[in-house]
Amino acid sequence: MHPSMREELVESKPDTEAAATSAPVIRVENVHKTYDLGEIQVHALRGVSLAIFPGEFVAIMGASGSGKSTFMNLAGCLDRPTRGRYLLEGQDVSQLTKKELAAIRNRRIGFVFQGFNLLPRTSALENVELPLVYSGIPHRQRVERSMEALRTVGLAGRGEHHPAQLSGGQQQRVAIARALVNNPSILLADEPTGNLDSRTSVEIMEIFQRLNEERNLTILLVTHEADIAQYAKRTVTFRDGKVRHDVLIEGRLIAAQVLPTLASVDEDDEADASDGAEAQA
């Protein structure tokens, strides 16, 4: 990202008013996570407290080993804290059973991964359906909702394509559709642009920003790329298992405005460019 572009962009409104009035989607209170590796104990999180409110778009940053991945795993209910409380929409989920956590992941959390993690040799539509299968939604409704989710990410009509027939950007959009299909309270994206070129990365950010604005969807985005973090509204930086910085982003980037300026830059990626146009339509 060129720093010169930043001036052209409209600044985002900080959501301070919203934060003050509504209850947080995520509230972690003095959370510790310790991994017992036999002889040594690894303190991945050492007392993290954080509140994330509805409609926030938070970039989680930090070096590897900073605790950001551990935090994301806890936030995504893939793991339980050793100590402390985690309230998801007011419900304490820190002591739930594995089965209860699975249900929460299924209904309230959408995951987007760096490696897309789509099921191979399975159509895009069926990939998107997956969470609905586990929440026991009947087949016809599953198909309807999955088609709708694919439309949202600009992949209407691609439902029958298998991951191998889709570009990286399209695969990630299928993954986003899968994360959205159950109308989750939060979307957790772990380095979603790590495997994508810069133009496709901005396209993904465009989708995230659109979901964030239009649906008031709360998004947590783990990234180590500072320019990607600029598309969020708030940055939380981890270091040594603690939150070091927690700031609102000033001069936030708006992907929809960045994209037209990139069209000429990445001429070598025609395919993705045309897909991007489709996504806009």
Added chain:
Amino acid sequence: MDFMAVLRVAMRALARNKMRTALTMLGIIIGVGAVICTVAIGEGASNQVQEQIRNLGDNIVFISAGSVTQGGVHMGSQATKTLTVGDAEAIRQQVPLVSKLSPGVGSQVQVVYKNQNWYTRVRGVGPDYMDIRRWPVSEGSLFGQHEVAAASNVCLIGKTVVENTFGDEDPVGKTMRVQNLPFLVIGVLQSKGQSPFGFDEDDTLIMPYTTVQKKISGIDWLNFIMCSAVSNDAIAPAEQQMAALLRERHHLRPDEDDDFIVRSPSDLAQAQAQAGRIMTLLLASIASVSLLVGGIGIMNIMLVSVTERTREIGVRMAVGATEEDVQMQFLSEALVLSLLGGTAGVMLGVAGSMAVSSMLRWPTLIPPEAIGVAVLFSAGVGVFFGYYPARKAAHLDPIEALRYE
């Protein structure tokens, strides 16, 4: 996750690696096929023995004159002359467990008709004999009490003897010479084939025992008494009662051996059938070892599959699959694998046993319940050997699984 979805996922996973799936199933196919084949052959053989037992006669107890030791020398069987018509009468009157009885004497005779001759066995018996043996005449009629009393020169003639003397001629009503005496053929015996003990039952003449005693052997004792017990259960007590009665009538001291032998051929045949069943069981259990090996093959492939699909498992867990969902998925995959293999194995087994009976002429019989048991058993193998891999999949940590390369 509903049942159809589970099944569809399992089918798709198996279809993804068709070669591997087919090879894994082969273990179960061969195992089930082998079990079905051995059971079919074993049941066929045992069915044949049962048929022979039924052929043997009606709850038969057979008393033959025993061997005796005279001055330390063992004489041959039926060497004693102590078994008499009186004994037969005593049994008839004093042992109520016996329903039918026929005295018997046996000999070998030369038979001549026109220019043909034949050497055969002759049995002198009472009118009940044919009934006890369940051995009807196919043409002509039986002799009765009158012919026995008169020691008439009448005989029934077995198929083998007919073929060798009369050829194509109808023997009924004809006179043939037996040991140079003229005998009227009054009936032809229905063909009985081989006895369970291997000799040709049709190579025989049957006539009143009085005729054989007086005109052929020149004896006044009996070689055997053949009886029918009132029921199958009555055979053993009837044997004991008859033995006791005969010992008493023959004035045997307690330290003396019996001078007669009481046997029940159905016992022998039962023992033979039992031995056959044990053999079948043995062969089937050897065959089922291959089913076990097939099961281990399933386990092996399922473990490979779980490792290969670690990321998939992680994704499924991340989007809300519970441990039960994952376990169910892999278990149903193993189950589908083994059930398909089991079904194909049944078909192979049925085809194999049909091939055996048409090529080797062995009787085969597939009991319907064996097919059900084979399919259920292969399903059991699938569940048993699929359980561990499925459990391993279910217990994966979603975080680790998602990170797995």
